[in-house]
Amino acid sequence: MLEIKNLFVKLAEEDRQILKGLTLTVPKGEVHAIMGPNGSGKSTLAYVLAGRDGYEVTDGDILWNGESILGMEPDERAAKGVFLAFQYPMEIPGVAGLTFLRTATNAVRKKRGEAELSTPEFMRVVKDKAAKLNIAVEMLKRPVNVGFSGGEKKRSEILQMAMLEPTLCVLDETDSGLDIDALKVVSDGVNALRSPDRAMLVITHYQRLLNHIVPDRVHVLAAGKIQKSGGKELALELEKSGYAEFTGKAA
Amino acid sequence: MSVQVTKTKAEQMLTEAFAGAEAALPGSDAVTKLRREAIGAFSALGLPTRRVEEWKYTDLRARLADSFPVAMDSVSGSQAIGGLLDGTAPGLLPGLNAYTIVFVDGALEPRTLPEDVKGLEVLPLATALESVPAWVEKALGETARPADAAVALNTALMAGGVAMRIADDVSLDRPIHLVFAQSGSEPKLVTTRVIVDLGARASLSLVETHVAMGTSVRQQNTLVTLALGEAAQVAHVKNLTVDKGSIHLSNSVVRLGARATYKPFQMTTGGGLVRHGLDLRFEGTHASLDFAALALPDMSGHVDTTLVIDHRVAHCTSRELYKCVLDGTARGVFQGKVIVAPGAQKTDGKQMAQALMLSPEAEFDSKPELEIYADDVVCGHGSTSAEIDEDLLFYCRSRGIPKAEARALLIESFIGEVIDKVEHEALREALVARAGAWLRAGHV
Ligand SMILES: Nc1ncnc2c1ncn2[C@@H]1O[C@H](COP(=O)(O)OP(=O)(O)O)[C@@H](O)[C@H]1O
Numbered sequence: 155m156l157e158i159k160n161l162f163v164k165l166a167e168e169d170r171q172i173l174k175g176l177t178l179t180v181p182k183g184e185v186h187a188i189m190g191p192n193g194s195g196k197s198t199l200a201y202v203l204a205g206r207d208g209y210e211v212t213d214g215d216i217l218w219n220g221e222s223i224l225g226m227e228p229d230e231r232a233a234k235g236v237f238l239a240f241q242y243p244m245e246i247p248g249v250a251g252l253t254f255l256r257t258a259t260n261a262v263r264k265k266r267g268e269a270e271l272s273t274p275e276f277m278r279v280v281k282d283k284a285a286k287l288n289i290a291v292e293m294l295k296r297p298v299n300v301g302f303s304g305g306e307k308k309r310s311e312i313l314q315m316a317m318l319e320p321t322l323c324v325l326d327e328t329d330s331g332l333d334i335d336a337l338k339v340v341s342d343g344v345n346a347l348r349s350p351d352r353a354m355l356v357i358t359h360y361q362r363l364l365n366h367i368v369p370d371r372v373h374v375l376a377a378g379k380i381q382k383s384g385g386k387e388l389a390l391e392l393e394k395s396g397y398a399e400f401t402g403k404a405a
Numbered sequence: 406m407s408v409q410v411t412k413t414k415a416e417q418m419l420t421e422a423f424a425g426a427e428a429a430l431p432g433s434d435a436v437t438k439l440r441r442e443a444i445g446a447f448s449a450l451g452l453p454t455r456r457v458e459e460w461k462y463t464d465l466r467a468r469l470a471d472s473f474p475v476a477m478d479s480v481s482g483s484q485a486i487g488g489l490l491d492g493t494a495p496g497l498l499p500g501l502n503a504y505t506i507v508f509v510d511g512a513l514e515p516r517t518l519p520e521d522v523k524g525l526e527v528l529p530l531a532t533a534l535e536s537v538p539a540w541v542e543k544a545l546g547e548t549a550r551p552a553d554a555a556v557a558l559n560t561a562l563m564a565g566g567v568a569m570r571i572a573d574d575v576s577l578d579r580p581i582h583l584v585f586a587q588s589g590s591e592p593k594l595v596t597t598r599v600i601v602d603l604g605a606r607a608s609l610s611l612v613e614t615h616v617a618m619g620t621s622v623r624q625q626n627t628l629v630t631l632a633l634g635e636a637a638q639v640a641h642v643k644n645l646t647v648d649k650g651s652i653h654l655s656n657s658v659v660r661l662g663a664r665a666t667y668k669p670f671q672m673t674t675g676g677g678l679v680r681h682g683l684d685l686r687f688e689g690t691h692a693s694l695d696f697a698a699l700a701l702p703d704m705s706g707h708v709d710t711t712l713v714i715d716h717r718v719a720h721c722t723s724r725e726l727y728k729c730v731l732d733g734t735a736r737g738v739f740q741g742k743v744i745v746a747p748g749a750q751k752t753d754g755k756q757m758a759q760a761l762m763l764s765p766e767a768e769f770d771s772k773p774e775l776e777i778y779a780d781d782v783v784c785g786h787g788s789t790s791a792e793i794d795e796d797l798l799f800y801c802r803s804r805g806i807p808k809a810e811a812r813a814l815l816i817e818s819f820i821g822e823v824i825d826k827v828e829h830e831a832l833r834e835a836l837v838a839r840a841g842a843w844l845r846a847g848h849v
């Protein structure tokens with residue numbers, strides 16, 4: 155279970171508070187959506203969950219399975235099952251996708267006390283998972299994300315997620331830049347990972363993604379905190395009314 | 406150039422070393438004359454300081470406190486050279502199926518000279534300097550009247566080495582691997598010369614390894630002359646480790662005939678002072694140079710790579726890619742001078758120098774220089790110096806890759822682009838392994 159308790163986050167370099175008392179609980183087996191206007195701090199929340207530098211938690215806590223993760227390094231969190239699918243996946247020139255996937259997969263397996271995958275085992279698993287996401291193995295021989303289209307990058311993120319078998323999946327605007335076909339492939343990939351052992355936090359600006367990845371709960375993030383929570387129908391309401399009501403509150 | 410009035414201790418010692426060694430140095434009367442002219446030139450030049458443009462970032466006069474005793478080309482006999490021959494000694498390149506010629510402290514191990522290889526003529530340097538066949542004479546002519554102190558010292562003191570000629574149309578079936586090992590515990594001054602001459606359409610994969618087996622500090626001065634006939638091809642890999650306290654001065658003097666191609670690659674590790682000079686001249690049209698170098702100095706190492714590329718004739722192509730990864734107080738220097746003569750139209754010259762800085766105390770100096778006297782040319786250069794990208798590091802770590810491993814991955818990706826230039830697969834893999842070993846020796 156993910157428990158975010160009264161979280162206050164400011165930018166490390168600037169005197170600007172982004173999250174101001176955010177509280178949220180996502181039980182295992184559930185998918186929660188976070189929606190909110192641009193600049194409301196959705197990505198900030200995602201980065202703070204993953205442990206990126208540049209943000210300072212000034213109050214509150216984040217517990218994953220009852221344990222605070224705030225003091226953990228990003229790779230330790232990954233080993234504990236935290237995975238962030240980036241809004242803007244990064245390009246790593248010179249590192250082949252397969253090398254990257256294998257290094258990452260075996261690093262987390264090792265940390266989790268599981269046996270590392272041999273080359274043939276790894277290739278079998280990666281081929282199988284890549285095929286489901288319409289990713290050609292040829293593409294994985296190229297450097298990570300270099301020269302990939304927006305849709306290819308997002309599928310590559312989901313492949314990484316599938317390989318690392320996380321238990322807390324945070325997806326930051328995975329729908330942005332996807333056409334309808336790619337959206338379907340990516341959503342199927344995410345849905346395939348839904349399981350009673352996994353919690354998912356799906357961040358999106360638009361309701362469209364939630365037709366494919368149907369959430370158990372929807373939360374509205376604005377002015378640094380959760381302003382409203384509800385069932386999946388809340389996403390449809392927001393689609394009609396927009397976020398004006400909540401940004402108004404912020405003023 | 407004004408004559409320096411006061412000589413440093415090292416300058417005096419080097420001049421005296423020549424006087425002491427002269428009688429025992431090999432060569433015909435003509436060679437003796439060359440040596441005397443060269444030491445005269447050295448006396449006039451002195452050791453280079455920062456005021457000499459080619460040595461702007463390596464003040465050899467200040468760095469060279471004294472000179473070490475001269476090592477002579479005597480048969481060293483009972484050296485344990487097994488690990489040098491099969492590539493299993495540290496710093497060597499295992500898995501390379503080559504004709505390996507071993508030099509210990511500059512002295513040729515005669516039993517390692519390849520025999521009866523069709524189209525290949527190999528002479529110990531001493532023999533070549535006594536008999537001076539025309540192709541050797543021509544090669545020696547390229548380093549006569551030196552303007553560079555290191556070249557002058559090499560001509561004056563060259564003691565060990567080899568001269569090789571490959572006949573027209575001959576492609577050797579295996580690389581030639583020259584292994585220069587340094588043994589023992591006494592400081593020594595080792596001066597070697599390699600002369601390579603390729604006939605028309607001949608091709609050669611030449612590998613040089615310089616490695617210390619003993620514990621001593623060395624002053625090494627190596628010079629390779631390469632003359633490539635029409636459409637000849639040479640891949641020239643230089644792999645070296647120079648330990649702290651040692652100095653390695655090297656020069657390549659390369660002359661390319663029409664349509665010849667020269668592909669050098671250098672990988673340097675260690676904490677010593679290293680200087681690579683390349684003096685390359687295009688003498689026939691449509692020839693090409695594809696230069697790549699990787700410097701991985703240890704914490705206090707200093708690696709200076711200074712090139713002078715002379716486009717004398719039209720339609721030639723030159724490419725230079727230099728990379729260094731600098732940790733501690735290491736220093737990387739890249740100077741690439743490209744001269745395009747009047748009439749050398751359609752010259753295509755590009756260079757790129759990139760440093761990855763692992764420490765705020767490290768220093769990278771990059772100085773491209775273009776002297777273009779023709780109007781229809783494409784020439785360009787670039788230079789970057791950067792630290793490991795924090796965003797990429799976070800991306801890797803968010804995928805569970807521990808910090809040190811993530812840094813290693815990103816450094817390897819930086820290095821990879823340049824090692825990939827080595828086409829010979831076993832050689833490339835051996836170099837990748839060497840770079841990996843360097844990384845894991847505390848640089849991540
Ligand atoms: N590293 C950063 N440096 C400067 N400003 C930042 C940084 N991260 C976020 N911000 C600012 O914080 C606010 C929230 O950004 P973000 O979390 O990206 O919002 P969202 O994902 O909801 O669009 C924005 O005003 C953004 O400019």
Ligand SMILES: [Mg+2]
Pocket residue numbers: 196197198241326327
């Ligand atoms: Mg965002």
